Amino acid sequence: MVAGEAKPGQFVMVRTSGTLEPFLNRPISIHRIDEAKGIIELVYQVVGKGTKLLSRISPGQHLQIIGPLGNGFSWQTGFKRVALVGGGCGIAPLLALAEKLLENEREVYVLLGAQTKEKLLAAEEFSQLGCRVRISTDDGSQGKKGFVTQLLEELVNSISLDQVYACGPLPMVKGLIKIAEEKGIPCQVSLEERMACGVGACLGCACPVRNPDGTVGYKRVCHDGPVFDAKELLLDNK
Amino acid sequence: MVAGEAKPGQFVMVRTSGTLEPFLNRPISIHRIDEAKGIIELVYQVVGKGTKLLSRISPGQHLQIIGPLGNGFSWQTGFKRVALVGGGCGIAPLLALAEKLLENEREVYVLLGAQTKEKLLAAEEFSQLGCRVRISTDDGSQGKKGFVTQLLEELVNSISLDQVYACGPLPMVKGLIKIAEEKGIPCQVSLEERMACGVGACLGCACPVRNPDGTVGYKRVCHDGPVFDAKELLLDNK
């Protein structure tokens, strides 16, 4: 059901326990979509109690999820060359995107960053799809030592891109937006914010944006996002 | 560890989840003690969310328990003939007691009551130990149709007993106390009360008693009980 409707960049809200604690569902991106089999894959990192509980469920156990939610990434038929840039678990939603983009013979560059080799997600899968994968790790244990922003800097200096897609920790995303902006490359970013409902009802996941009329306001990461055009975002205070 | 120290009639406080909900530990009687192997067995009925969570743990999974707690049943070397009367999950602690009592060639009558045959606990085990087992079920699906109080009534009218041990729902326990009192048979009962700490600290599990000096007061079911001499209890308002 979810798989049939899901688009890359969307997410699901996952209930991590059968009790009232933890109380809120956890937003997790759709990592891979297999429409034929009706399967979606999720990838997550254990950071707190919700993800810890998730990691303890046994194979075959049912999970309550709500989704697919959010808007997802978008692309135009004219796009030839795009870069997908992901850091940490921000890599998760990019695989489904890469699969979609490759359906139309595009050149897909994938720049992945992680703290260490062990924490690097899905590099193999991107290569197998036919993406041009470049890697950086904070400690140099795989690929280039340093941040993934440097990989994008190098890429935009060597070739021209139609679009950058970015997902990851906020400082990284801000860095990527700056690089893309300087070269005038359109950039879509997927944001994270604490969520309660995940469906646009509670106004909990506010993100400051510049409205088309120039005024400033808030959009909902869960419903108006999580993917935003970098141009509308006001991330300076964050 | 627990097995080495445990006495029949004692209980443990079991943590049913790894989260803050349900918040309190659950009191469960020690059903069987295998000192040699260092094992205690627990038997429980699923009634609410704590026991439901318990029923979902997988074999081999560790549980946090505190115990053994409480005072346990007591007996005198002179006792020849005793009756153990249990209803519902009140049967649970009686098996460990039967095993102990039989170490000294006593005649142990075991009267078991349950709503239906399916809900009847441990009847086989008592028989195998060599107890004289009599059964009643509310619906007559096994043994005599009716309440276990009737079985005790019949027993005390046919033979003399040195001691009655009772455990089960309050109305049943009150009935049993009355029967034993009429015949002048000493009676020990194991009580249930809502508990928070289980170790005597919070004064949450109060039970009204008559003090030796004639005054009325409260004792702690978890620490001064759960086993009480029927004579000291004031169950009338309950």
Place this chain on the structure above:
Amino acid sequence: MTKGTTLEPKPGNEPPRIAETPAGLLNSIGLQNPGVEKVISGEIPWLRQFGVPVIVNISGYSVAEFEELAARLDSVPEVAGLEVNISCPNIKGGGMAFGTDPQGAAQVVKRVRAKTRLPLIVKLTPNVTDITEIARAVESVGADAVSLINTLLGMAIDIKKRRPVLANVMGGLSGPAVKPIAVRMVYQVYRAVKIPIIGMGGIVSAEDAVEFMLAGAKAIAIGAGNFIDPLLPLKVLEDLEDWLDREGVKDIAELTGQCQ
């Protein structure tokens, strides 16, 4: 029931606006809304399609604002009632300040009452020493019902950053964690006033709903429970019907206040 509506458009508070807490959450949305004019021209016509009575939840920073809101909404045919929110902990100066003082509460309700013939539900805050005092005060000046409880003022601290989790420092606590407080207040208010009570605070199941009704509520509402599952209200309704059948209760109204 609409979200909190104010006279002017309100951007709401800065994010983060949500902090999870044991069996509950803190929120500091800060009444983000497009202002009463847009609610009248945009949201209310849209709500009409569902064919349910529209109750508008109104918040003001001054008594005059409450009056003005009531006056404007009084003439909107789709509006079936007003919920006067004198209990929002997330806005400075206004909101909760009115709801924590019997005189202040009565003043707001009295002046709103004079501006509208619409039924008035007054939403009470639990952040008070004696909620029955406030309930009696608003009853005496013409409230048609009270709803309780709004959120409890709370706070969470990010110990790594040594900063409040919420950008707004404090927020409103709701969810199952507060249920015992809400049930107690409904029980107390039921004994203090004659007008009906709408009960809320931590309801996530039909059993919870029954608990509020036995305490004294005539109707119930679900806030945070929607975050477990957006379809929870429907599930609770279904389970409630099953429960009534099982217990042989013919009319749900029999339950109200039946806790002895």
Place this chain on the structure above:
Amino acid sequence: MTKGTTLEPKPGNEPPRIAETPAGLLNSIGLQNPGVEKVISGEIPWLRQFGVPVIVNISGYSVAEFEELAARLDSVPEVAGLEVNISCPNIKGGGMAFGTDPQGAAQVVKRVRAKTRLPLIVKLTPNVTDITEIARAVESVGADAVSLINTLLGMAIDIKKRRPVLANVMGGLSGPAVKPIAVRMVYQVYRAVKIPIIGMGGIVSAEDAVEFMLAGAKAIAIGAGNFIDPLLPLKVLEDLEDWLDREGVKDIAELTGQCQ
């Protein structure tokens, strides 16, 4: 710290006295205690063996009772301080009634102050509109410290029996559920008074303890957390030391009030 001590022996409330709630519990123990004379002759000498300072938590039904309790305990050499409990929700007439009114609270503390040279900790109730008012009132009449929060008044209903779960109808809510309220109150009181704060309410981990200290507590206490594990306080202490090491905090006192 002893349990609540009163002038006369108190049998406590009827059972059931405990009701579990989401991430917390309600209790209505009702100050069961043998009375101050037995505490002096029996419990205090027994506590001496542990070599820790004994603080006696005192509760009275009238100001005179509080005075009398203070006077008697003043001359007991083992007693290192008194905690004046003006916030127990579980006894009628006395207890919380004093703690919900700044004048009442100040009166009790002033009169107790006159009867003893012992350090006075005043335990505050969260069941008030503005806890800073009460804190300031007791500081101004000589309290040496405040401890907060006591339990929140709550209630649970057994829907099968249509009766309150607790025989005493209402009880005091504590445990993790109330932590956001407790942290908020510590934060507010820290900004209102100069005397030290002992923080409590839902602490079950070292992280929780740090949260209270950052909010403004100089010391913390654990109530309901003991019910998860009677050794929890020791575990929290150990984890706290590890945490301080990891974060490079040399002196735990640095944390107090450091939430910006």
